[in-house]
Amino acid sequence: MEDEKMNHNTSPANGYSAVDSALSLSKETKWAGSPVQFEFFEHVEFPVDALPETLARMTDQVSDVTQTSVDAAGAVILSMISVAAARKFIVRLVEGEGWVEKNNLYVLIAMPSGERKSAIYSHLSKPVIEFERMIENPLFRTEHGIRVQRYITDDVTPQALIQQLSENDERMALLSTEGGLFDNLNHKHYGNQAKLDVFLRAFTGDRMVIDRKNTSKIILNDPTLTMCIFVQPSVLQALPDRYTGQGFMGRFLYVLPPSKRGHRTTEIKSIPTDLFQSYRELIHHIMKFEPAAPVELALTLEALNKLQEFREWFEIKLRDGEELSHDFLRSWSERIPGQIVRIASLLHVSEQAMFGMPFDDSFERKISEETMNKAIALGNYFIAHAKAAFGCFKSNLEIEDAKYLLEVLKRKQIQKYKRQELWSTVKGKFGTAEKFDSALIILAERGFLRADITKSLRGRNGMSIECHPDLIDRVVEVIPPHTKPKTEQEG
Incomplete structure (x- = not known):
């Protein structure tokens, strides 16, 4: 069987179809196993x-x-x-x-x-x-x-x-x-x-x-x-x-x-x-x-x-x-x-x-x-x-974005989100919806989340996103990359 790989083009014209193709596949998948971790590879030497x-x-x-x-x-x-x-x-x-x-x-x-x-x-x-x-x-x-x-x-x-x-x-x-x-x-x-x-x-x-x-x-x-x-x-x-x-x-x-x-x-x-x-x-x-x-x-x-x-x-x-x-x-x-x-x-x-x-x-x-x-x-x-x-079939930047979003999900310890709620939490880091959607797709492909695609392109913000149960009760501190710690005066 040669299943087609998801199209990761998240331009405005194609954005919903990209998220749809990745996340709707995830939706059909039962939580039958653990997600594919980012750092799961321990070198196995040639026998x-x-x-x-x-x-x-x-x-x-x-x-x-x-x-x-x-x-x-x-x-x-x-x-x-x-x-x-x-x-x-x-x-x-x-x-x-x-x-x-x-x-x-x-x-x-x-x-x-x-x-x-x-x-x-x-x-x-x-x-x-x-x-x-x-x-x-x-x-x-x-x-x-x-x-x-x-x-x-x-x-x-x-x-x-x-x-x-x-x-x-x-x-x-x-x-x-x-x-x-x-x-x-x-x-x-x-x-x-x-x-x-x-x-x-x-x-x-x-x-x-x-x-x-x-x-x-x-x-x-x-x-x-x-x-x-x-x-x-x-x-x-x-x-x-x-x-x-x-x-x-x-x-x-x-x-x-x-x-x-x-x-x-x-x-x-x-x-x-x-x-x-x-x-x-x-x-x-x-x-x-x-x-x-x-x-x-x-x-x-x-x-x-x-x-x-x-x-x-x-x-x-x-x-x-x-x-x-x-x-x-x-x-x-x-x-x-x-x-x-x-x-x-x-x-x-x-x-x-x-x-x-x-x-x-x-x-x-x-x-x-x-x-x-x-x-x-x-x-x-x-x-x-x-x-x-x-893990190499994605750019380093996309992978790092997905890792950051994963850490946010682990820290917040919430099972389900509306897309807009999650976007509001991280838009300062991602800057554009396209980068955010790309991170969502990577996490869906790895089985960390799935989504209920029930909205049209204009209503994409109403999308329901569900986290894999393995993410709950795994609290991890999240520090956005390239940000400086606040000083006491700034705090």
């Missing part, structure tokens, strides 16, 4: 031991050499396996027509400037870039049956990506350390629904038929895109609503690594040659494999049972009022069981490749319970980081 040995050692080494957390290195390594294995394997969970999962990933790593993301990417993408250069030799391509001309793109428009997919066996990897994709999509000619289609469909492999004036028809039967993009957190804050509303951002696995600045060692280190060679051989072994059709993987009965246990536990987290039922997380969380299956397939393939096992009839096609447990551990990691990313 390195979930990776096959060579990849785990490489993750630790790159983290040590670059003096960065293991989070970014681990996420990039998963992405590189996805680049190498894309469209070569699928997972069929039940026989016949049913749930089939691909293995390409969309990964987004949010790191501030100066956090050595280019060094991380350079170390771990090197085998893929080397292989891309190797296939420039026609004899090499012929010897290994390679059907593509290239693997990687970076600064690309949606139209150019469609063309690249059509010329490269319908697979491509968008790898970037600067997040230029979002600059391109923010362009007025590229950011609409039609231009997002290729990114939406290339995740799931949905068929595309492109008919354009003055160009030949392009048919993509199974477009497959892998993405690994580094962005600064401010990029997430500036994203237009349409990206979350159409499910685009709901396709990404999010990583928010902690900074080690100020705590890094200054010793100059290097990755052991034998380890890097093992990593290179693993990546190249998968890249050389070119099946005529994707190899079908399956789950052992034990692995399937583990996945089902996770899904049953996770389904409860999706109920109205639970953390994952709110706003952006609602769309994102629907995909996490499938993401776990994708990760399990990548772990399985890389485990086989680590020992140089040929991908022939002797290749083990069933994913084990142990591998599924590791994939679930990684899934839980990505759930924690998606919650943190949810």
